[in-house]
Amino acid sequence: MGEAVYAWGFILVLGLAAVLTPLVMAFAHRVGMVARPKEDRWHKKPTALLGGVVIFVAFMAGMLAMGRGGRGETAFLLGALIIFVVGLVDDIRALSPRMKMAGELLAAFIVVAAGIHFTTGLGAWVDWPLTLFWIVGITNAFNLLDNMDGLSAGTAAIAGVLLFIHTRIMGSPEVALAALMLSAASLGFLIYNFNPARIFMGDCGSLFLGFSLSVLTLLGTWTRYSVANLIWSLAGPVMFLTVPIMDTTLVSIVRALNGRPISQGGRDHTSHRLVAIGLTERQAVLVLYAVSLAFGLLGVYLNRLNLPTVSVIFIFMTMVAVYFAAFLAQVPVYGNHELAVTTDGDLTRRKATAILRRLVESVADVVVLVVAYLAAYLLRYDGVLTPARMHLVVQSLPVVLPGFLLSFWFFGLYRNLLRYTGVYDLVAIFKGVIVGAAISMSGLTLLFRFAGYPRTVFVIYVLLLLILIPANRFFLRGFHQLFLSTSNREGRKVAIYGAGDAGEMVLRELLNNRQMGYVVVGFIDDDPAKHGFSIHGVPILGPATALEQIAASGVEEVIVAMPSAPANRREEVIAMCKSLGLRYKVVERIV
Structure with missing residues (x-):
């Protein structure tokens, strides 16, 4: 033709x-x-x-x-x-x-x-x-x-x-x-x-x-x-x-999780959720x-690749789609007045959201475990998997997957909120991967005497998981931050005085809760070594003298986040805010 x-x-x-x-x-x-x-x-x-x-x-x-x-x-x-x-x-x-x-x-x-x-x-x-x-x-x-x-x-x-x-x-x-x-x-x-x-x-x-x-x-x-x-x-x-x-x-x-008919129309599709984030x-x-x-x-492009490579790419892209959908699933698209919220109904929705999150985490971990396992074999054999090697992969996966998932559950990987993943979670992931490898190898030894399974594959597998499982946890958090940083930029303009731990904590809270109606335009800090840098994409504008410039630019409020500073210095900053007609709030010490 x-x-x-x-x-x-x-x-x-x-x-x-x-x-x-x-x-x-x-x-x-x-x-x-x-x-x-x-x-x-x-x-x-x-x-x-x-x-x-x-x-x-x-x-x-x-x-x-x-x-x-x-x-x-x-x-x-x-x-x-x-x-x-x-x-x-x-x-x-x-x-x-x-x-x-x-x-x-x-x-x-x-x-x-x-x-x-x-x-x-x-x-x-x-x-x-x-x-x-x-x-x-x-x-x-x-x-x-x-x-x-x-x-x-x-x-x-x-x-x-x-x-x-x-x-x-x-x-x-x-x-x-x-x-x-x-x-x-x-x-x-x-x-x-x-x-x-x-x-x-x-x-x-x-x-x-x-x-x-x-x-x-x-x-x-x-x-x-x-x-x-x-x-x-x-x-x-x-x-x-x-x-x-x-x-x-x-x-x-x-x-289905919220008890609504699937055929019922509504503004809860992927497109509507993208609009809801700005x-x-x-x-x-x-x-x-x-x-x-x-x-x-x-x-x-997939038709040009061999079967193992197609499998790895396909499963990885499935994981990307699952994470994208999981992030959007958490975006509220209906107000309480539209949902006719009751106490029981609200509790049901919260439980449904929790179930969805756990389901996504489990599915994503399974995807990572399978992708990493195939990738370990491909790396070990220079991208060539013969039928005999593929047989080893298929035979061992039913043993490997439960071993790692059981270990992940034991070390609490599914009890933590992905949105707040931190250093302590990385320690739990490290323990889960090492113990999971030990359980899987013990199972293969018990069932198949580990015959034909190269030990180097499991070394590569562990190394890949130590990279991919944390990446798996941070991926959804990255989606969350990416969309929040580019959406809904309207609200009351504020500056944070203090580019330290307290200021970073305040910024993170405001970024994660846009319904509070604040847009942070910058930090003010007395330390000249911090000037010109940024925190979570928000610039550190300069010392106290920069307050006059930000007041002229439309900033309405200053959050004073310097609880460890001397009391007289905090009083000086508050006095400056008053003289410039800026409203202020003070972050106090926790103890």
């Missing part, structure tokens, strides 16, 4: 979508198919629906115009038609969740029955259910992702382009063309859907995009990953669709575009 075919297909579908969208907008307003502003939605004025009709018609027209062919394409188009009709009926008459699920399963079953499914090497009893779960899951993931202007259409466009690149490399021209035209249909609609949106796609669009991408990722990877390895089979598709998968997983877990709606969508692009590009 020549390059001209791809170019003409893209231009045809893009132009058709761009032309049809205003017509559908006018029609939707004429017949009253509009989304009215609601409490749990963010748009402020009635907005046209039925944008999914544009995406579906433009894509199908392109497929028919460019010619059909390729394995399973008829089944794919039939399933896509069923999904579109289900979504359209739901937009018009509001189908029950059971009816929607029945239609989704029918469409997915048609595709699977045509021979399009994951090939794990474990038989149809695994491949078919896994594929049905994948198609239905991604279909609904895009439906849930359609919660902010331009997010679902833009994510689909990025995934389509990356899948086009991937399938071109893999030698699947028909799939590449379909992916490119799906991206073009999404982009043509996105012109009118990006913030502020003038039209929404509705369920007929989001369900269609999710279904199409779920099937196209299968068509684009199944010939390459027809090996008896589940990770290799899933790595590419998951990387292309990381954002919808992450968002759906986050929403499902949080709503980003604008556009910035939140662009951040998720960037995440989708980064993971997708890596997914394109």
